[in-house]
Amino acid sequence: MIILSGPWLSSHFIETVVGNGWPLVDAGGAAELLEGSGAMLLEPGVAARDYCLRPGGRVLTSGEQALEWVTRELRGTEEARGASLFKDKTEFRRLMKPDYPELAFREMPLAKISAYEPEPGFYPFVIKPAVGFFSIGVHTVHSPEEWHKVRAQIAFEISSARRHFPEHMLSQERLLLESFIDGEEFAVDAYFDDEGNPIVLNVLEHRFASLQDVSDRLYVSSQQIVESIGPPAREFLVGVNRACGLTRFPLHAEFRRTATGKLVPIEINPLRFGGWCTTGDFAYFAWGFNSYELYMRDEEPDWAAAFSGREGNELGLIVLDNSTGIAGEDIEFFDYEELLAGFSKPLHLAKMDFNRFPMFGFLFAEIAPGQQEEFRQVLENDLSGLIRTRSGQ
Numbered sequence: 001m002i003i004l005s006g007p008w009l010s011s012h013f014i015e016t017v018v019g020n021g022w023p024l025v026d027a028g029g030a031a032e033l034l035e036g037s038g039a040m041l042l043e044p045g046v047a048a049r050d051y052c053l054r055p056g057g058r059v060l061t062s063g064e065q066a067l068e069w070v071t072r073e074l075r076g077t078e079e080a081r082g083a084s085l086f087k088d089k090t091e092f093r094r095l096m097k098p099d100y101p102e103l104a105f106r107e108m109p110l111a112k113i114s115a116y117e118p119e120p121g122f123y124p125f126v127i128k129p130a131v132g133f134f135s136i137g138v139h140t141v142h143s144p145e146e147w148h149k150v151r152a153q154i155a156f157e158i159s160s161a162r163r164h165f166p167e168h169m170l171s172q173e174r175l176l177l178e179s180f181i182d183g184e185e186f187a188v189d190a191y192f193d194d195e196g197n198p199i200v201l202n203v204l205e206h207r208f209a210s211l212q213d214v215s216d217r218l219y220v221s222s223q224q225i226v227e228s229i230g231p232p233a234r235e236f237l238v239g240v241n242r243a244c245g246l247t248r249f250p251l252h253a254e255f256r257r258t259a260t261g262k263l264v265p266i267e268i269n270p271l272r273f274g275g276w277c278t279t280g281d282f283a284y285f286a287w288g289f290n291s292y293e294l295y296m297r298d299e300e301p302d303w304a305a306a307f308s309g310r311e312g313n314e315l316g317l318i319v320l321d322n323s324t325g326i327a328g329e330d331i332e333f334f335d336y337e338e339l340l341a342g343f344s345k346p347l348h349l350a351k352m353d354f355n356r357f358p359m360f361g362f363l364f365a366e367i368a369p370g371q372q373e374e375f376r377q378v379l380e381n382d383l384s385g386l387i388r389t390r391s392g393q
Contacts, residue, residue: 001047001057003271004030005065008357010277010350012284013062014039016292023047027069030062048073055079058248058296061271070271079271082246086270089176090130095243096265103264105178113151113175117144122177127154130174138214140180181264183256187219188233189273189280191250191295198237199300201291202273202283203229204317206254209380218379219279219317221286223307229257236263250295252279277350278317278362285348285364286315312369315347320360324384328354333388339363343374360386 002017006029017024018039025047026034034041051057052074059079061067067083074080086092093105107130108116118125118141127150128138137157139150154175189202203226204219236255252269273280273291283291287306294301320339322328331354340346340363347364354360360383367374 001025001042001051001059003027003059003061003066003070004034005062005069006030006033007065008276008352009033009062010281012281013277013292016290020293020296022296025069027061027066029065044069044073052077056248058298059271060250060292060295062277063272063275064269067271078246078249082244082249083270085244086251086268088130089128089267090174092265092267093176093178096240099239099243100264103179103181105176108175108177110155110175113154116151118147118177122179124180125177126180127175127177130176137175140212140214142180142211181256181258181266183258183264185254185256185266186225186229186233186263187274187279188229188237188253188255189251189283189291190233190237190253192237192241192246192248193298194247196241196245196247198234198241199294200230200234200237201294201301202279202287203233204279204282205229207375207379215321215323216319217321217323218319218375219282220314220375221282221317222314223311226303226307232257232261232263236265240265240268248298274317276362278319281348281350281362282315282317282364286317286366310366314367314372314375316363316365316367316375318363318365318375318378320352320363320383322354322358322360323382324387325382326384326387326389328356328358330389330391331355331387332390334360334383335386335388336361338386342377344368344371 001023003025005027009030014034014037018037024039024041025044026041031041055077061070067087070083071080085095090107124140124142126140137154139154141147141150185206187204187206188200190198190200193199204221205225207218207220237253250271250273252273254266255263256266257263280291283289289301289306334354336349336351340349343365345366347366349361349363351361352359
């Protein structure tokens with residue numbers, strides 16, 4: 001069963017779920033996005049009742065917006081339990097504490113942040129909403145001087161995001177402060193199969209422009225990244241599921257690899273792959289297999305076929321977030337053609353309504369060895385040179 005929700009669905013995701021004839025439920029705002037697709041939607045109340053009476057199928061959501069429906073309407077099922085376990089970042093830290101006792105963390109109300117002074121030994125640390133999405137309100141703090149700037153900024157960021165994301169997607173009152181994990185950051189799409197074993201579907205390295213950068217601008221995959229991180233990621237998820245005991249459960253995990261090679265969890269996003277259909281779509285356009293179908297059919301990727309012809313190349317997922325400093329409603333035009341001209345092999349471009357959403361879209365691209373500048377330039381670009389405002393500036 002596919003639990004759909006607005007405010008956005010990719011064309012590939014829609015074609016996959018409708019083309020396969022999977023049962024579809026609109027958890028809110030999806031019906032209008034499916035117009036003209038031929039989708040047949042189940043009545044939500046009936047679908048929820050029937051699933052609760054006969055649990056054990058496969059559930060996949062289109063994104064964060066659907067989780068509230070899952071936890072409310074599928075209460076008592078494994079899917080609702082898993083969603084509750086992972087979505088709240090504070091609860092996830094408590095779950096993982098026995099395996100990672102070195103990670104300090106604390107939850108704090110937003111109202112107390114302005115007066116809070118961390119003890120010297122707590123630096124560096126990360127602060128973020130206890131329930132969050134898309135790196136909104138996430139900051140790494142290395143010193144008291146940085147902290148004084150961040151605590152004044154974070155309330156504004158969360159307040160500004162309220163018009164885009166509801167409380168169940170972005171906590172506007174509860175913040176998590178946790179130890180900074182030094183190391184390379186990775187994202188993995190996977191699912192637990194019928195026996196609870198993890199099946200890895202995708203591995204990407206999250207690259208940053210600087211130590212202070214916490215944006216989601218660039219994720220990169222390659223044969224080397226998949227072969228290097230895939231096996232330990234699977235072992236990491238084996239350990240996670242020892243504490244959770246989940247089956248037939250899709251997820252998007254993020255973690256860092258320390259200098260010793262240990263994988264340390266950042267968070268796990270339940271019942272979906274990358275948000276806004278990103279990493280699930282990326283697997284199709286970059287690697288040539290359909291992650292959504294593999295999960296629903298209990299299958300694994302054919303990595304040998306995926307690597308063939310791409311040896312040595314890097315494949316990028318580029319999040320075109322609005323980092324211009326200009327409100328979306330004040331932007332009249334974004335030059336997608338000029339953006340694409342900066343890449344030797346763009347694979348797929350998904351445009352978004354930047355007047356409505358805080359991003360211009362997503363771009364998937366492939367580069368050969370020696371073309372790394374293509375990814376570096378977009379990582380460091382605030383995209384302001386590609387826009388025209390309504391005032392003509």
